[in-house]
Amino acid sequence: MTAAAEHPARAFCRALNVRYPLVQGGMTFGSDARLVAAVSEAGALGTLGTFHYRTHDKVKEQVDLIRQATARPFSVNVPFFEQSFALVERLAREDGVKVFTLGGWFSEPMQRLKEELGLTVLVSVNAPTVARMVAERPYDALIVQGNESGGANSHYGTEQLFELVRPIARPGAPVLWAGGQWDGGDLLRALVRGAAGVQLGTRFFFAEESPLHPSIKAQVLDSNLKRPLTTALTPVNDTLSMRFITNKAYKTALKEGEVEKIFQDKERVFALSQAFFEENARPLLIYAGTGVYKLRAIQPCRAIVDEVVREYNDLAARRLPEL
Numbered sequence: 001m002t003a004a005a006e007h008p009a010r011a012f013c014r015a016l017n018v019r020y021p022l023v024q025g026g027m028t029f030g031s032d033a034r035l036v037a038a039v040s041e042a043g044a045l046g047t048l049g050t051f052h053y054r055t056h057d058k059v060k061e062q063v064d065l066i067r068q069a070t071a072r073p074f075s076v077n078v079p080f081f082e083q084s085f086a087l088v089e090r091l092a093r094e095d096g097v098k099v100f101t102l103g104g105w106f107s108e109p110m111q112r113l114k115e116e117l118g119l120t121v122l123v124s125v126n127a128p129t130v131a132r133m134v135a136e137r138p139y140d141a142l143i144v145q146g147n148e149s150g151g152a153n154s155h156y157g158t159e160q161l162f163e164l165v166r167p168i169a170r171p172g173a174p175v176l177w178a179g180g181q182w183d184g185g186d187l188l189r190a191l192v193r194g195a196a197g198v199q200l201g202t203r204f205f206f207a208e209e210s211p212l213h214p215s216i217k218a219q220v221l222d223s224n225l226k227r228p229l230t231t232a233l234t235p236v237n238d239t240l241s242m243r244f245i246t247n248k249a250y251k252t253a254l255k256e257g258e259v260e261k262i263f264q265d266k267e268r269v270f271a272l273s274q275a276f277f278e279e280n281a282r283p284l285l286i287y288a289g290t291g292v293y294k295l296r297a298i299q300p301c302r303a304i305v306d307e308v309v310r311e312y313n314d315l316a317a318r319r320l321p322e323l
């Protein structure tokens with residue numbers, strides 16, 4: 001890279017007005033206002049998940065809470081559903097939300113709304129075909145979500161997806177990695193390979209400020225400290241696969257066909273989420289990315305962000321032998 005060429009991480013930080021090229025991914029029920037505000041206050045980009053809140057009013061409540069807690073930028077994640085554009089439009093027009101992470105879509109009306117209101121739009125993609133579908137749209141960044149992730153559905157691994165998507169991404173547009181990213185070493189690898197940053201989900205899912213009940217966080221941490229946790233990408237229906245911790249409850253649920261049954265019924269998916277908020281509820285399935293084996297402590301978001309940055313800086317300062 002020549003001295004004049006700017007690293008995409010810098011372009012990303014400037015475009016989003018964040019200190020670090022680090023994003024907390026939207027996690028339906030797992031990223032509420034408290035978590036988002038804590039991440040944004042720490043210099044990364046917090047992202048509110050919306051699926052769990054069901055209505056505009058409930059999402060707006062969270063947006064108001066974020067604003068009360070921080071003046072830093074944050075994003076709102078809106079996955080692709082029938083009413084997605086209507087929700088974005090209300091949040092943008094009525095509530096002044098400026099940054100959106102669109103889960104696999106960027107329609108023509110959305111482009112007009114972005115241009116009219118000066119919105120910042122990140123698009124997360126789980127396949128090259130999705131990147132191609134949005135190729136002509138003026139997105140500000142792409143996030144490739146690979147199947148190491150705790151909540152994204154993809155046939156591709158993160159680095160593989162990056163290699164496939166980069167040639168078809170809009171020239172100059174920052175592309176971030178999501179899926180299996182955890183620490184400063186992961187950030188360094190992403191930036192060396194030409195990505196603009198990383199998005200972390202699972203690490204923040206188990207952060208101190210996340211809405212998960214502390215007893216659930218303690219349970220996962222204790223298990224991991226005893227024996228490193230493993231995860232499995234699990235088909236839950238014909239089109240969707242999710243990654244879960246392979247504990248005893250998971251193995252039983254899988255054997256009894258319970259996993260597929262849960263995901264056939266939206267209300268049962270919501271009920272599964274609800275179990276994460278209750279003391280010692282022991283959710284049947286625990287969403288987690290491959291990086292969960294690195295969980296060593298339940299940390300506040302600021303400590304997570306500072307640690308990732310410190311590790312990155314330490315590693316980036318190393319001189320490798322010339323071969």
Ligand SMILES: Cc1cc2nc3c(=O)[nH]c(=O)nc-3n(C[C@H](O)[C@H](O)[C@H](O)COP(=O)(O)O)c2cc1C
Binds near residue numbers: 030051150
């Ligand atoms: C519990 C959970 C729920 C998630 N929900 C969503 C979601 O609603 N929309 C979305 O685009 N991504 C969702 N994700 C994916 C995250 O935004 C992020 O891209 C991913 O977790 C990154 O991989 P990692 O978990 O290995 O860090 C979710 C992830 C988790 C762990």
